[in-house]
Amino acid sequence: MLYLYINKLKYMFSSLLDFQDFFKTERKAINYFIKMRWNGNVQCPYKECDNNKHKCYTLKSGKDFKCASCGKTFSYKTGTIFENSKISMKKWFLAIYLHTSHKKGISSPQLAKYLKVRQATAWFILHRLRLVGKNFFGKVQFTGTVEVDECYVGGSESNKHTSKKFKSEKSVIVGLVNRETKQAKAFKIDNADKECLLPKIGCNVKEKSTIVTDTYHAYNNLRRNYTHKTVKHSANEYVRNELDIDGRVAFKVHTNTVEGFWSIVKRTINGTHHWISKKHTQAYLAEMEVRYNTKEEADCVRFESFVSKVNGLRLKYKDLIAI
Numbered sequence: 001m002l003y004l005y006i007n008k009l010k011y012m013f014s015s016l017l018d019f020q021d022f023f024k025t026e027r028k029a030i031n032y033f034i035k036m037r038w039n040g041n042v043q044c045p046y047k048e049c050d051n052n053k054h055k056c057y058t059l060k061s062g063k064d065f066k067c068a069s070c071g072k073t074f075s076y077k078t079g080t081i082f083e084n085s086k087i088s089m090k091k092w093f094l095a096i097y098l099h100t101s102h103k104k105g106i107s108s109p110q111l112a113k114y115l116k117v118r119q120a121t122a123w124f125i126l127h128r129l130r131l132v133g134k135n136f137f138g139k140v141q142f143t144g145t146v147e148v149d150e151c152y153v154g155g156s157e158s159n160k161h162t163s164k165k166f167k168s169e170k171s172v173i174v175g176l177v178n179r180e181t182k183q184a185k186a187f188k189i190d191n192a193d194k195e196c197l198l199p200k201i202g203c204n205v206k207e208k209s210t211i212v213t214d215t216y217h218a219y220n221n222l223r224r225n226y227t228h229k230t231v232k233h234s235a236n237e238y239v240r241n242e243l244d245i246d247g248r249v250a251f252k253v254h255t256n257t258v259e260g261f262w263s264i265v266k267r268t269i270n271g272t273h274h275w276i277s278k279k280h281t282q283a284y285l286a287e288m289e290v291r292y293n294t295k296e297e298a299d300c301v302r303f304e305s306f307v308s309k310v311n312g313l314r315l316k317y318k319d320l321i322a323i
Contacts, residue, residue: 011202020095027091029089030063034076036307045079046072081128091115099129100306101299103177104268132306133286145179145210147203147258150192153269165277171281174200177258184261184292186285194218201204212253261292
């Protein structure tokens with residue numbers, strides 16, 4: 001049944017034209033979201049309300065509701081990333097589709113052209129969508145074989161304004177990729193010392209798993225809780241085969257998978273965004289995680305999964321720009 005449902009979605013959203021045909025009107029987009037959010041059982045979004053024992057009534061507009069428990073009225077947007085937004089749902093859905101389907105992301109100036117909004121508005125939209133990305137994979141602990149590496153990002157010097165070139169604005173990031181599941185995580189850290197690296201690894205990789213790194217000294221203490229294997233890049237060693245007693249390859253020691261993830265991260269930053277600030281680095285990383293971890297999914301399936309996770313999230317502009 002699930003197979004048939006997914007294939008139906010593939011038919012409906014096989015291209016951008018199909019996507020726009022499906023959401024022809026604003027009313028259809030609103031009805032789709034209401035069904036996705038509540039599936040016929042509308043619940044009051046206010047946390048202080050005991051909404052499990054009372055009914056919510058649909059008002060005449062069809063997109064506003066009233067709770068019989070607390071007496072408050074609310075809309076289909078209340079309690080989601082869309083709350084207090086004057087942008088139509090058709091534009092929100094188009095933004096989500098473009099944000100999740102572009103292989104290297106979409107910049108705010110380009111999105112502003114597609115949606116016919118100001119660049120600042122498109123920038124705010126994208127940051128609300130990145131907030132959703134933070135809730136996709138954050139609580140999953142990796143097991144099995146995990147490759148770990150650190151890198152520095154912030155934009156190519158050639159893309160920067162003269163006044164900002166060759167200044168220390170790069171962010172330090174630690175990345176983890178699970179070989180078996182092909183899932184990735186990336187975290188901004190204060191520096192590349194073991195005091196910052198090891199706690200992030202410990203929270204996201206179960207003990208007794210196998211971790212593969214380069215020979216950077218900050219990883220040395222990993223052997224206490226993990227099976228730690230290293231590859232020596234300084235000696236031009238990039239893959240080392242460990243053989244079993246019969247002479248067959250039992251394990252390949254390399255960090256090529258996480259290096260591949262870094263190449264995507266850097267191409268996205270340098271090619272699409274050109275520069276990202278330290279303040280918002282983690283938000284951009286969350287966006288790239290979702291794109292990497294769902295790369296095998298059809299665009300329509302990724303879109304629907306994204307829409308299903310917008311509840312309970314709110315990002316105010318004053319909080320986004322606060323120092």
